[in-house]
Amino acid sequence: MRKTLIFLTLIFAAFSLNAATLINNVKGYTLNPEGNLVTFSSLLIDQGKVKALDPESSPVEAEIIDGNGHVMLPGLIDAHGHLLGLGDNLLKVDLRNTSSEKEAAQAVAEYALGKAHLDWITGRGWNQELWSDRAFPKKSSLDKLNIDKPIWLIRVDGHAGWANSKALELAGVTKSTRAPAGGEIIRDAQGNPTGVLIDNAMSLIEKHLPHESANVMHAQLRAAGEHLLSQGITSMHDAGIGHKVYTFYLAKAVEEKLPLRVYAMVSATDPQLDQILERGNIIDPQGMLVIRSVKAYGDGALGSRGAALLKPYSDAQHQHGLLLTPKDDMPTLFNKVIGAGFQLNYHAIGDKANRLALDQFEQTFKMAGGKDLRNRIEHAQVIAIRDLPRFAELGVLPSMQPTHATSDKNMAEDRVGKERIKGAYAWQTLLKSGVRVPLGSDFPVELANPFYGLHAAVTRQDRDNQPVKGWYPEEALTLEQAFKGFTLDAAYAAHMEEEIGTLTPGKWADFILVDQDIFNISEKDIWKTQVLQTWIAGKEVFKRPQQ
Template sequence: MRQKLVFLLLLFAGFSASAATFVTNVKGYTLDNDGTLISFSSLLIKDGKVQALDPDSQPDDVEVVDGQGKYMLPGLIDAHGHLLGLGDNLLKVDLRETTSEKDAARAVSEYALGKVDVNWITGRGWNQELWSDRAFPQKTSLDKLNIDKPIWLIRVDGHAGWANSKALAIAGIDKSTKDPEGGEIIRDAQGNPTGVLIDNAMGMVEKHMPSESAQVMEAQLRAAGEHLLSQGITSMHDAGVGHNVYTFYLAKAVAETLPLRVYAMVSATDPQLGSILERGKVIDPDGMLVIRSVKAYGDGALGSRGAALLEPYSDAKHQHGLLLTAQEDMPGLFNDVIAAGFQLNYHAIGDKANRLALDQFEKTFSDVGGKALRNRIEHAQVIAIDDLPRFAALGVLPSMQPTHATSDKNMAEDRVGKERIKGAYAWQTLIDSGVRVPLGSDFPVELANPFYGLHAAVTRQDRDNQPVEGWYPEEALTVEQAFRGFTLDAAYAAHMEDEIGTLTPGKWADFILIDQDIFAIPAEDIWKTQVLQTWIAGKAVFEGNKK
């Protein structure tokens, strides 16, 4: 589908100074400030903000926009993604659809043909769980391509990398190299590196790669911004940025050229974290950039068996996963971040990582306070049954990604077994316990389209409608609950519920027009929704195919 992009960054200058706009003839839905779903047919915008829903009469001296009977929703918020990572993914070789190791190598070869001017061949998206042999790939299949450049290909979840021999040699990785703490070098029967590096071992290669220039980040931001606006996403939470990206975002905010709203989490591993905390929160008055949180890293991913489990993996009895932050380092990290008034967002996928995080939050709240900061556990994927009620009790938000469940359903139970799976991807159980559940996609790990996430949350099915009854359907959400997760509760998780997340008077007029009524159609069709227009602060920033 060819689309006309209205993506002029200059549109964002002067967001707060504009004439009134009256959007009529829509079938609109929003939550009110209490979270109740309401409908409306017209929207009055002034100075970039919602002034009224369904005013009694058409105001004078306004620009009238005919919504042509289309469906209006608040701009959707992705509560966990990687903005420049998405842009990088869009600009590099994409291995998401590859069907085998050989197929992935072929895609690399085709991509490399036109890249004579690059020093490294990079890509992302391979997933051995979708290949027939379900085995990790080998450096030899890349070496056979005869590409005289280092090759580095990141697994779809970002927790493993696949290198050719040249990249391993640059990193100094051979048979005698020891595994780093929190990482693993996959080896063959003779102890030789196979080319796959897990979690912290990835840094052994990545530290030798060229640093990204401002020009590269500009290209990544533009590619990601165009894509997200076309998907109806007007705000996203960027889960882990280093100091270079931090300063890049500050410059873009000052220049008023951020393409969408960014709630950035500073990476806990960045050497300059202390100085960033000392500098304090960054809160743009136009709400385009907010930096008041830190992303920390508890464990790896389930697919690469890096998620930290209390008991061994059901399909690998000698493995418990990896802790990327040592347990003894957690008190200092939690206390320092929370005492500085920053929200702490802790990546935890396995039940051990989740329990350690909950334990440490409880201890830190007792020692230094900070419970009101709306601290989060990112992913909260596999949780011991006894730990599920602790999120609500501690006020820790489980920030979850519905499409992870439908992507993982073919391997998750293999990894953790029939008992532990009862506490996995437990969205409805968590909501019933009284905690808000902000939702996202974890793009580029998953596709960014939020309607894929809404569909997965409601049906517990993939886009082929499998399994027929849904995968553990008792944990499915209602459409309204899922909608809230991508709007009001995502805004709440960023301390922005007074500014965005609903189309109620006083909030920014961030909205989308779509082609079907997600509250009336069969749930199996939600993922087919097309975005026709995207608006931020009362300005059109994307226009798609007219229907």
């Protein structure tokens, strides 16, 4: 019997909801329960929920707000992100836009100035694939900065880290150190660590990082929340939290201080996983916090050649990638999580990791059931052609991120070759097979702006309109399909389609006002959309300052 804890009910009973509000003079778009696009010009809100679209009348006491002809959309949902990771990224050195190893090191040097209070210098965002030499960075470029502190810089995808000699020394990583299973220590010709550690080897450094306090997490939450609300995101799926964050989120929910709706996935590697499963699902009646899923880790990322492939990498014939969860451990993990009534969301990027996940889902469903939990494969990035129909057959949702395709287009085919790329980033093929495709960004790996994701989904181009005809454009989505992926299908992937995802009477009044009509402009301009206002449960939570 599945256990569900709704212990927040009494605490949230006093949650203050707005009285009736009528917002008129808008150009509104939403989806109906069948997923078809509908339009409206006014929205009536009562007790934080949608009362009616285009009502014939409104309560006498209703507050009337002029929408000034702006476009209204349902609040957008990011089906895969890292909330505190984004906050951390916003508070630390950002290497996303660096064009070389030297420039990245210089950014670290500038950040370190005036940071005498920090024990470590940390950051994220470097991507050697965007540098001219496309080579992994080295500790020597950080050592030259003469910063007498350990330095640890996470690659943009979160699957590799770059350390200086001080950090390696502190962690005891030397020529004789063996990488843990599912990890790799990059070495020079003499076998010495160069400073880059991949996937599970990152733990050799990270276990020495200062522990994050509640104050730090609060600052991260505040920074991430403000940013996401400004981008029109009213709900997000947090892909992998430990027990400390689990407890932190519960406290923030009780205090009514979660800035947006959070559907949190418990990390499968957390030492307290069994206790969390025993407590059962956490479902807040106000929908601000739901914890009923587990995030497991199948492999690494394509950019660092950590994605597990059935055959060797096309540009590195000696490498097959890394399995972060050994195949033999998968049955126990799947059966335990699904048997506890938790949705299992499995990170799989390479075709081998995806096949192993699909195989194990199939076996677990036969033995223990659980197909109704709407289990997911996170990323589902490179899939063997014969495995594509299996998502629909098994009812496993491919949770995908459109901007990954436009970010990876310069290296993905190099990694997997012309044949395997046919099963990569296959959004349209998967939709046509009959499965829903929830969409997100994987922030802070990618930028959180959902209009960047909508643009990438329908054009298969970057924001410089490259390539001209789109990258494998046959896999592009229509705008309505992409819109559904960021609204109704993302809500469905969280078992929340009856509460959010559309502006349907009875659902929470989560919506945004934007500055242009995305359904009546050139597709190449979708990414330029600016959010003017963001509302959650009938309450304005963000308003863009007037220029």
